[in-house]
Amino acid sequence: MKRLEKTSTRPYPIVLTFDFEGLADAVLEVTRPSCIMIITDSHVAPLYLEQVCEKLKGIAPIYSTVFEAGEQSKHLGTVTPIYDTFIEYQMDRSSLIVALGGGVVGDLAGFIASSYMRGIPFVQIPTTVVSQNDSSMGGKVGVDYLMHKNMIGAFYQPSLVYTNLATLKTLPEREVLSGLAEVLKHAFIKNKALYDYLLEKRDKILAQDLEALEEMTYASCLVKCRVVEADTREMGLRKILNFGHTLGHALETVSNFTILHGECVAYGMVMAAWISFKRGLCTQTTLETIKSLCDDYHLLQPLQNIELDKVVAHVVFDKKKSYGQVPFILIYDIGQVDIIKDVTEDEMRQALIYTQETCQ
Numbered sequence: 001m002k003r004l005e006k007t008s009t010r011p012y013p014i015v016l017t018f019d020f021e022g023l024a025d026a027v028l029e030v031t032r033p034s035c036i037m038i039i040t041d042s043h044v045a046p047l048y049l050e051q052v053c054e055k056l057k058g059i060a061p062i063y064s065t066v067f068e069a070g071e072q073s074k075h076l077g078t079v080t081p082i083y084d085t086f087i088e089y090q091m092d093r094s095s096l097i098v099a100l101g102g103g104v105v106g107d108l109a110g111f112i113a114s115s116y117m118r119g120i121p122f123v124q125i126p127t128t129v130v131s132q133n134d135s136s137m138g139g140k141v142g143v144d145y146l147m148h149k150n151m152i153g154a155f156y157q158p159s160l161v162y163t164n165l166a167t168l169k170t171l172p173e174r175e176v177l178s179g180l181a182e183v184l185k186h187a188f189i190k191n192k193a194l195y196d197y198l199l200e201k202r203d204k205i206l207a208q209d210l211e212a213l214e215e216m217t218y219a220s221c222l223v224k225c226r227v228v229e230a231d232t233r234e235m236g237l238r239k240i241l242n243f244g245h246t247l248g249h250a251l252e253t254v255s256n257f258t259i260l261h262g263e264c265v266a267y268g269m270v271m272a273a274w275i276s277f278k279r280g281l282c283t284q285t286t287l288e289t290i291k292s293l294c295d296d297y298h299l300l301q302p303l304q305n306i307e308l309d310k311v312v313a314h315v316v317f318d319k320k321k322s323y324g325q326v327p328f329i330l331i332y333d334i335g336q337v338d339i340i341k342d343v344t345e346d347e348m349r350q351a352l353i354y355t356q357e358t359c360q
């Protein structure tokens, strides 16, 4: 078992382990709830809800609510019936929400926790690579609104993150690989040792060797926590977590979400590295290193049927929406990046062409 402490205005422990055995003790260390409401989705509930209820038994009365899995459930229409349930069960300020699932569950349950009675405690039990390495820490919670992702939300920290790495065994392989793109990102932006680890232990990580996953997740969480601690509300440094996300997000939208988020981030990181290389900020070796690690983790499938101009147009549209401030994260070396605001449309187009030609 590994444990790190997210230190900041509101510290909370992040426990990495291989089962749910220590869950009750970990919860009791941070709160003495009057009752517990587990929020989860329709894929995770049949796999883990019973086990989690069993482990929490005896602490307080336990209730659960299950919504349909998927991003399409991450909206206010899912939230309001859950508030109704809370009122029905007379949940109060000392009631505890447990978010059991991936990033969708964590963001939605965290948002409910932040807003019900002006904020009640919540615990994250992340069950995807994305949520274990990214979304469960950092305090961004929220839901999508109309066509806008994460438009309604808050900064609200959990009381505890309890990660059972063995839950990844049931996650579909494509979701695992896609999630690993965010881990690669953490290595590229801030941790050369994590890069070396990902390179050396690739086979073990892909085979889901639990010790290797624990080591990797510990290092990856540390990057996320340290960056967030320095800039919780994303005024500056936190933006480096968007490495690969500017073009990646545009690609995701233009592909109509047929290419998964992490896959798009991998293309986005290669494109950002290509722009960095062309600007003389990094060497060709750095560019090739990034591409090759993404390849090692099977993230760069051929990029077909994508209209490149639409991708660029999407970034430009985002830029207009945010008053010309869509920052690009460019790379100098593995572990060293910076925020750059003057990347041109032509650079983006060339980077897309390079990626399309080299990812065959």
Ligand code: NAD
Binding pocket: 041, 042, 043, 044, 047, 069, 070, 071, 074, 101, 102, 103, 104, 105, 107, 127, 128, 129, 130, 131, 134, 135, 136, 137, 138, 139, 140, 141, 149, 150, 167, 168, 169, 170, 171, 172, 175, 179
């Ligand atoms: P997800 O929560 O939709 O999970 C992916 C799929 O896997 C779902 O179908 C889910 O039901 C299923 N699943 C989850 N755990 C499983 C398991 N152990 N075994 C089998 N199936 C399992 O997606 P995600 O990739 O975890 O998260 C994406 C969401 O996270 C997006 O909404 C994104 O906006 C958000 N996000 C938030 C932050 C943040 O800082 N708050 C950061 C990154 C992403």
Ligand code: MG
Binding pocket: 182, 245, 261, 265
């Ligand atoms: Mg991301």
